[in-house]
Amino acid sequence: MQWWCFAQQEAWTWTWRPLLGVWIGVVLLVLVYRRLVRGACADTESHQTTRWRRVAFGLGVFLLWASLDWPLGPLGAGYLASVHMSQFLAVGVAAPALLLLSLPPKAFDSLLTRPRTLSTFEGITSPLSAFFIFNIGMTVTHWPGVVDSLMPTQFGSFLLDVAWFAGGLIFWWPVIAPVPRRPGFHPLGKIAYLALNAFLIRPPFAMMIFSEHPIYSIYELAPPPGGDALNDQQFAGAIMKIGTAWILFVGVVVVFKRWVHAEKAAERLGA
Amino acid sequence: MSRHSDIIALVTLVGISVAACGVPAEGGNLGQLRGWVMDTPIPKPDLTLTDTNGETFDLRAESDGYLTLVFFGYTYCPDVCPVHMANLGKVFGDLLPEVRDRTKVVFVSTDPERDTPERLRSWLDNFDPAFIGLRGSLDDINAALSSMMLPGVAVIPGEHGSEPLIGHPAAVLAFSPDGLARVRYPFGIRQSDWAHDLPLLVQGF
Numbered sequence: 001m002q003w004w005c006f007a008q009q010e011a012w013t014w015t016w017r018p019l020l021g022v023w024i025g026v027v028l029l030v031l032v033y034r035r036l037v038r039g040a041c042a043d044t045e046s047h048q049t050t051r052w053r054r055v056a057f058g059l060g061v062f063l064l065w066a067s068l069d070w071p072l073g074p075l076g077a078g079y080l081a082s083v084h085m086s087q088f089l090a091v092g093v094a095a096p097a098l099l100l101l102s103l104p105p106k107a108f109d110s111l112l113t114r115p116r117t118l119s120t121f122e123g124i125t126s127p128l129s130a131f132f133i134f135n136i137g138m139t140v141t142h143w144p145g146v147v148d149s150l151m152p153t154q155f156g157s158f159l160l161d162v163a164w165f166a167g168g169l170i171f172w173w174p175v176i177a178p179v180p181r182r183p184g185f186h187p188l189g190k191i192a193y194l195a196l197n198a199f200l201i202r203p204p205f206a207m208m209i210f211s212e213h214p215i216y217s218i219y220e221l222a223p224p225p226g227g228d229a230l231n232d233q234q235f236a237g238a239i240m241k242i243g244t245a246w247i248l249f250v251g252v253v254v255v256f257k258r259w260v261h262a263e264k265a266a267e268r269l270g271a
Numbered sequence: 272m273s274r275h276s277d278i279i280a281l282v283t284l285v286g287i288s289v290a291a292c293g294v295p296a297e298g299g300n301l302g303q304l305r306g307w308v309m310d311t312p313i314p315k316p317d318l319t320l321t322d323t324n325g326e327t328f329d330l331r332a333e334s335d336g337y338l339t340l341v342f343f344g345y346t347y348c349p350d351v352c353p354v355h356m357a358n359l360g361k362v363f364g365d366l367l368p369e370v371r372d373r374t375k376v377v378f379v380s381t382d383p384e385r386d387t388p389e390r391l392r393s394w395l396d397n398f399d400p401a402f403i404g405l406r407g408s409l410d411d412i413n414a415a416l417s418s419m420m421l422p423g424v425a426v427i428p429g430e431h432g433s434e435p436l437i438g439h440p441a442a443v444l445a446f447s448p449d450g451l452a453r454v455r456y457p458f459g460i461r462q463s464d465w466a467h468d469l470p471l472l473v474q475g476f
Contacts (some may be wrong), residue, residue, distance in 0.1 A: 011349030011350050082475075214462060217461060221458070221461070222354070229357075229462070231461070
């Protein structure tokens with residue numbers, strides 16, 4: 001029984017292989033979500049909002065499951081860098097945003113009753129820290145030596161996925177989560193934060209696009225459908241850049257709409 | 272462990288054992304190479320086979336004065352052969368004309384029954400149309416492998432009606448223009464290594 005996908009360097013087969021760790025992770029996520037939202041949204045939010053949050057949660061969980069389980073999990077772990085990069089978009093960028101959005105504001109309140117945890121969160125999820133943690137994490141977890149060393153083992157591959165997911169949660173936290181409160185982080189600041197990250201050129205992207213030869217040995221030496229490793233790598237670089245920018249652009253639109261909505265609500269209250 | 276894993280392990284073991292016969296390149300021009308330099312150079316085998324056009328191909332005569340990269344494998348190979356040839360083909364296509372024109376890549380089929388001339392040609396064309404494909408009897412091929420101190424072909428019957436797998440050396444032998452192979456390239460060699468070494472190998476020693 002295999003727990004997590006990893007680079008096995010053996011010929012690809014379309015025979016279904018369950019990845020038990022992914023299924024357990026999904027079940028745990030659902031249980032944690034149910035615990036967090038129990039009673040947190042029914043009183044204060046409309047039925048429509050509650051439904052929207054459930055959709056966001058379902059989509060976030062689906063993205064995690066689909067990108068980590070067979071066949072995308074093993075394909076990305078050991079055969080195609082482009083699939084690996086699509087997994088990064090799902091696990092490290094899109095799913096964390098959806099899962100944070102799926103939580104009602106009251107679900108974050110439990111943090112307020114834990115001063116030490118709140119203080120740690122304040123430090124880690126400040127926009128500046130989140131910016132550096134996400135970008136350094138993204139660079140390190142895509143560095144050829146790190147990828148080639150970690151991907152051939154289940155634990156190493158799991159570690160990379162966890163690092164992506166944790167990095168994504170930290171990145172989105174100051175934009176989405178209402179706790180810790182950051183009155184100084186104006187919506188315009190959030191838009192600038194997202195836009196900066198969308199346009200930033202990170203070293204792994206440059207290496208993938210401009211390198212003369214494949215930079216990841218696991219994909220270069222992968223049996224078919226590995227194929228042309230350099231083309232695949234350049235495609236992966238494009239997915240990383242365009243995909244991340246596109247998701248962050250959606251984030252910018254959501255932040256802007258929420259801002260306008262909040263301003264209008266404030267005006268109505270003032271009138 | 273799956274059968275494919277077994278084969279990869281076998282082929283890797285062969286590759287490692289083959290590589291273990293040599294040492295990392297040291298000294299002179301050889302010292303700059305990323306392949307494995309052998310203690311004793313191996314002469315190009317006296318091997319006459321049939322190419323994909325059905326014509327006789329005398330390895331020594333046809334590749335005399337060229338850098339000749341010789342690899343023994345088969346087109347149904349699920350892992351090592353397509354990877355080796357794809358990486359070599361990618362670099363071969365990007366070589367400077369003065370290096371490319373002085374290099375021959377020879378792929379000797381270790382599965383002559385299933386590797387028909389048409390299939391062999393079509394498979395090699397995926398990597399580079401200039402690659403030479405050769406077929407012959409397993410006895411001739413095993414004799415050539417033996418003369419190069421490489422293990423012979425091992426046919427592993429397929430399980431549950433599946434196609435058989437063929438055990439074969441995982442290393443590419445690089446014969447310099449003088450007809451001697453001083454360097455081997457085991458599985459795991461990368462495109463950057465080929466791009467680095469081929470221009471040096473063409474210059475000879």
